[in-house]
Amino acid sequence: MDYNNYLPKKRLPYAVRIRNRIIVFSVFMGLCALLGTCIFGEKAPPKPAEEDEYAETVDSTAANAAPLQTEQLNETGIFPKADSEDLVNMQATVAAAVVPENPAEADVIDSTHIKTQKDVFLAEKIDNLLRRFRPEHAVILMVDPQSNEIIAWGERRNDHVQEKPDYFIKNTFPAASLAKTVTISAAMESNRYSLTSQIPMIGSSIHLYKNQLRVKEGYKGPFIELQDAYARSANPPMGIVGMNVGAERLRSAAKKLGYNTNFPGALPPRSNYAPPDTGYGLAEVSSGFTEATTLTPLLAAAQVRAILMKKPLEIPWAANLDGYAPKSRIALDVGKFSDNTYYGLREAMIRTVTHGTARKNISTRHMARKNYEALNIGGKTGSLDGHDPYGRYEWFMGFAQSKADPSKAVVLVIMQVHDLQGMRSQPATQVAGMLFNYWAHQYLPKKGK
Template sequence: MDFNNYQPRKRLPYAVRIRNRIIVFAVFMGICALMGTCIFGENESAKAPPKEDSSTEAVDSTAAKASTMQAEPFAPETETPQTGMFPKADSEDIANMQASVAAAVAPAEVPPEAEVIDSTHIKAQTDMFLAEKIDNLLRRFRPEHAVILMVDPKSNEIIAWGERRDNHVQEKPDYFIKNTFPAASLAKTITIAAAMESNRYSLTSEIPMIGASHTLYKNQLRIRENFKGPFIQMQDAYAKSSNPPLAIIGMNVGADRLKSAAKKLGYNMNFPGGLPGRSTYAPPDTGYGLAEASCGFTEATTLSPLLAAAQVRAILTKKPLEIPWATNLEGYAPKSRIALDVGKFSDNTYYGLREAMIRSVTNGTARKNISTKHMARKNYEALAIGGKTGSLDGHDPYGRYEWFMGFAQSKADPNLAVVLVIMQVHDLQGMRSQPATQVAGMLFNYWAHQNLPKKGK
């Protein structure tokens, strides 16, 4: 043998080797299946059916034949049993199997009843187009509980509203005057108003920022000497809804000034006819409870949607508080304008509150959704939009409360403006609806399309 000319044998390609292995495995499994069919098939065929009594055989066969003819008129009278590797199932077995699989995978469901839309409450409102838009959004997003209120700040008249609870859009605004809703971070408006009224703070005052914005621990309220940590301006603390800085401001301002500012915003007042109900603001004189009340980190501070709209309107117009009214909402809002003896803030405070609310939209918690993401660019640029967000867990009704109160005002004509209040309650264990700021952006955009003058006119 010539070892010098020896060449190693080349291996088959990988794909060919895998194919050959699959073929061998398939042949092996087929042989095993054939052997099993031969062994167990003979055992079954060797078993004889039990012999029935001859006296009842004729009756049973007649009854069986009659029932078979009624149930399956086209089925053959006798069927030859089939044996082999893959015995053929009869049509009845296949039908039963299909029925059981269908029942397990897609059980029969009763289609839900179509909701009947009653537009009576829409047609009765001042701005029917805006009311219809609100109604559509409530049916589309389906919040657990919600109330939407829009007011004309010039006349202070309610122009459109909508409410949803008990899985249905309501025909009456019961939530307008309800005073069990926690005010959450909307109470921060009281704090910065008291701070500016005290002449100790301005929008650009630097406040120590200790820890996270959304928490409120006692160690976040202790400021060490020669503090070198981060600071935040008061307007940004309000815009970003930071709890510790606002709590520090409230503790420095004091409970008396906070209560005085709260009174001018309508808290702790009994309104004529109980419209709305009494909203509560009762901070303790000192301690951690004062800090909680200053930043709205407590359920004890409550607010009704109607009063929230009155607060925004007062800030926008720089006028004393006045509850929004409507001629066709008896029992839910005053029928006419009623002057309230609550006093007013200084013009500087009203200006600061308005600017802080605008900063919430441009640099704060409402920036994401009240933007060109949900508004036409031309409308967004033509409006001065401000607001305040808030969220907190509550118990009447139970869930996560989410607020937005704010305004949209034309930059070209300040007389064209609208006040908007949205309050939603989300199920803590279920799916949340769209954010209140997203709904606000869509409503501001729709209002602008309807009310801002078109170019060339």
């Protein structure tokens, strides 16, 4: 008996089997195509129009394509039973795809406002970011703190980048948590608080309820340092500080920061800060939890510059922004803080970037490590719903200063308004990190130079 007949037969390699299957399938499809041609291909289809002719007559094709194609298709017999109305509808669909009825409107770039700015490269960068991120409303302002001159700016509203900075001087924007700068200033000026003073932290930091302002005798709950309450934008602790400091000191600090001041030529218009003498309303104003406190972007830049330079308030100027900023430097008689208060404000703003609300985005995530490590960066964030224009307001005001050469610095203010029902733009802190990084590439000395 031959036992070899009962042994398992060796199969062809897998690659060979797949190749053979492909060959068989290709031959089968070829036979099917040949058979179909013999049955249905009695008449050759008409020769298609030349590509050059089609390119030159797109409009006329869209208008006359329906009857032409209907006649051709009926002659060829490809769809011998098709209704002519169906063919017309099909051709209309094709024509609409070729020539859209309402083509998208292009965003025309007019670079006139860019070329007239002090720093054209920064202005172009701002313009690119506004077109890229497309915030609902936005204004970006950059100032040289040494000269207090506006070096670059950009604005977007009505779905377009604007040629004029109307938002510089608009005084309906709620200051939101930027008003906490007044509270911490008044606290340090009173000599009752320092950056490390412990403040009761009751409940959530983003809310402000009356029971969060009542500190019971013998309170043993959590505490937060004053600088961290500012950096993390915690509402209840800042409300408690404002109530303890009092409305009079708050008004005095607000005056030194330019609130409730009628500036020469109304540039900018009056920003409002009006705390009541007592009660929950005093805590609201102290924490920025109210729309009644308003701030113009131009005044926000002036506040940051005063803190960074430890000088009295002075509104940023520009030679070619008539009607939107002063044409030259103007001294203002609003008083100044003590050196200790200026130091405390600067450190609290730096802590906002290192440990607070700006930590995530003003970092090596959006900045080159060498630039981030070469700069002292400080700021304050804020957000609140408003109505003129309507939406969610988001602020960042801050500075970047070279550690090696403190004379190299820049002040930055960003204000965005997001549609409450739509998609939000990139956070203001992310835009700030990208602009600080770009500024550092331009102004910080390169290695080996």
